[in-house]
Amino acid sequence: MSDSRPIALDAMGGDHAPHEIVAGAVHAVRERRLPVVLVGSPRILYEALADHDATKEVPIVRAEEALAMDEGALASLRRPRSSIAIACHLVRRGDASAVVSAGSTAGIVATGRLRLKAQQGVLRPAIAVALPTLPTPTLLVDAGANAEVKPEMLVQFAHLGAAYAELAYDIPEPRIGLLTIGSEAEKGNKLVKRAHELLQTSPGIHFTGNVEGHDLLTGKVDVVTTDGFTGNVALKTMEGAVRYAFGELAETIGESRLAKFGALMQRGRLRELRRRLDAEAHGGAVLLGLNGTVVIAHGSSKALAISAACQVAADLSAGGIVSRIGDRVAATHRSHRLW
Amino acid sequence: MSDSRPIALDAMGGDHAPHEIVAGAVHAVRERRLPVVLVGSPRILYEALADHDATKEVPIVRAEEALAMDEGALASLRRPRSSIAIACHLVRRGDASAVVSAGSTAGIVATGRLRLKAQQGVLRPAIAVALPTLPTPTLLVDAGANAEVKPEMLVQFAHLGAAYAELAYDIPEPRIGLLTIGSEAEKGNKLVKRAHELLQTSPGIHFTGNVEGHDLLTGKVDVVTTDGFTGNVALKTMEGAVRYAFGELAETIGESRLAKFGALMQRGRLRELRRRLDAEAHGGAVLLGLNGTVVIAHGSSKALAISAACQVAADLSAGGIVSRIGDRVAATHRSHRLW
Secondary structure: OOOOOOEEEEOOOOOOOOHHHHHHHHHHHHHOOOOEEEEEOHHHHHHHHHHOOOOOOOOEEEOOEOOOOOOOOOHHHHOOOEHHHHHHHHHHOOOOOEEEEOOOHHHHHHHHHHHHOEOOOOOOOEEEEEEOOOOOOEEEEOOOOOOOOOHHHHHHHHHHHHHHHHHHHOOOOOEEEEEOOOOOOOOOOHHHHHHHHHHHOOOOOEEEEEEOHHHOOOOOOOEEEOOHHHHHHHHHHHHHHHHHHHHHHHHHHHHOOOOHHHHHHHHHHHHHHHHHHOHHHHHOEEEEOEOOEEEEOOOOOOHHHHHHHHHHHHHHHHOOHHHHHHHHHHHHHHHHHHO | OOOOOOEEEEOOOOOOOOHHHHHHHHHHHHHOOOOEEEEEOHHHHHHHHHHOOOOOOOOEEEOOEOOOOOOOOOHHHHOOOEHHHHHHHHHHOOOOOEEEEOOOHHHHHHHHHHHHOEOOOOOOOEEEEEEOOOOOOEEEEOOOOOOOOOHHHHHHHHHHHHHHHHHHHOOOOOEEEEEOOOOOOOOOOHHHHHHHHHHHOOOOOEEEEEEOHHHOOOOOOOEEEOOHHHHHHHHHHHHHHHHHHHHHHHHHHHHOOOOHHHHHHHHHHHHHHHHHHOHHHHHOEEEEOEOOEEEEOOOOOOHHHHHHHHHHHHHHHHOOHHHHHHHHHHHHHHHHHHO
C-alpha cells in the first residue's frame, strides 16, 4: 500500500532546527525514498537544502513563524501560521499524509488538537511511546498528553495503543496492561480500579491485568495504558534511572585500573546500548487519535532520527492508523449501545 | 541521646523469615549494640536463636499469628495477634521504641495505622524511601501508602520528609521538590497545581519548585513530595529500569570476547553497584506520621539488611522523629489560624 502524498516535516522545531531537520529530510528522500515537504522559512530552508545540493529534491512550504521549544500549549492559539500549524493544515487539506515535528511536545499536542481535531469517537488524543523491549516494543499510552483523565479514556488509550501495535509490530491480539501499584484488581486509585473493571469487559481488548512500574521494560505486555501524568512521570523516571546507572557504571569502571582495558573495548558498545535505552530518542512518540498521523521526534533529534521518524510516520499513515483507530472506537460504541 | 527501650522486630514478616530476621537481630545486638526484641512464635524463635548461641541476648515476645506476604490491608483487621500487630502494640504501650518489619508493605501500613494511629495533626501517614543520591539521599514521600490524596496532604508529606532529612542527614533546610510533568508552575494535574500554590506559601518549607521523573536520582532536592500512586509507580519504574540496564549491560559485555577479561575484573564492583542502586533494598522505607517509628525493610531482606533497618529505626527514634513531625505540623496549623 502506498501513498504518494508527502510527509509534512516541521523544519523549524527542535534543538537542531533547521539544519539537522533539513539533513534528515534529505536522508529520508534519498535513502528511504519517502516523499517529504519541509515547512518553514523558505529562504533559510533553500540555503540549507543547497548545502546538500537538494533544492530540487525537497519542496518547501512557507511558514514564517515557529513555536519556540519553551512555548507551551497557548502559543498554538497565538500562532496560526507557525510551521507546525501549517504542517497540520497540509494534512487536514489532504496535501500531506502525516506530520513530523521535533518541536515542543506541548506545542505539537495543542496545535494538533486545534488544527487536525480528534477523530470521531475519540475522547482524547494521546501520546504513544515505544519502549525498547524485545522482541517488539511495549507501547506506553498516554505518555503525557492528558494530565487529567477519566476511566473511559484509559480504555480508549488501550485501543489507540492496540491499533498501533497491530499495525507497526504485526501483533494480532496485543496484550494490554493497566499501570498501577499492585497486581491485584483492587490495587490503585479510583481511576484505575474503575478502568480495570471496564477493561475486563471491553470488546476488542485483550486485557491481561495490572502491571507495575518494574514491568514496563520486561515485555510482559504490548500496550501499557495509563493517564498522561503517571505515564510521563514513569517515562522520565526510566530515562533518569538509565542515565544514572550508566553514570555510576562509568565511575565504577574508572575506579579500577585493571578494568580499563576492558572498559575501552566496551565503550562503543556501551554508547550504542545507552542510545538504545534512551526511550524517547529511540522510538520517538506518536500522537494518536487525531484526523491524521503526527509523529513527535525527540527535541534533540539529529538527521538520522528525523529520517527514522519520517519512516514511522509513513508506515503508520500507509497502514491506515487513523481508520484502524476509527474502526476500534466505533466497535466500542456499537457494543455499548447493545447494553 | 539514648533510649534504653528495645526495637520491636517482627520476626515472622519477610521472604526469609524467621531465620534471616533472627540473624539480623543477633547482628544488631552484637555488632551495633542495639536493644532488640523479637516478636513471633517463641518456639521457632528460641530454636533459631539457639543456632546463634543467642537465646540469652535477644528476648522474645509471643505472637502466634503472622501476616502472609500476600495478605493486604484487610488482614490487619482480622489478625489482632499477628507479629506486626504485637510489635506495634509494644510501641504503643511504651515498651519498645520502634518497629521494624520486612512483611508486606500493605499489611504494615494498615496495621500501623490501626494500632499506632496517625499522630495529632497528621492527615495521612506516608512512606519515605531514601533514593541513592550523593552526598545525601533524596527522600521520596509518599512512596505508596496513599493512592488517593488531597493537595494539603502533599504539603504534609513535604513536612514528613523534611523532618526525616533534618534528623537523618543533618540538612538544616531541606530542599523540597514537587513531582510533576514539567518545570513550570502551571504544569501537571489539578492536584499538583494546587499543591504547588500551597507549597509556595507554606512556612517551614523550602520549596524549590517542580521536579520531573529524571530529577529523582540527580540529588537536585532533598525531599520529593508526591501522591503514593505516582510515587510507587516511579519507584518501581526506577528499579525496573536499573535492572534492565544491567541486564542489557551483561549481554553487551558477554558479546565481546576481548572485553571478558575486563568484565571479570568488574563483576564484583558491578554487583555492589547494582545492590546500591536497588532503591528499596538500599534505604528501606519508613512509615512516617504515626505515634511511633515504623521501618519497612524490603521483603527480600537478609540479616545485614535487617540489622541496618534496626539502626535506621533506632536513629529516628532517638532523634525524636515523632516530636519533630509534631512540631512541624503544629506550626502549620498555627500559621493557618493566623489567616
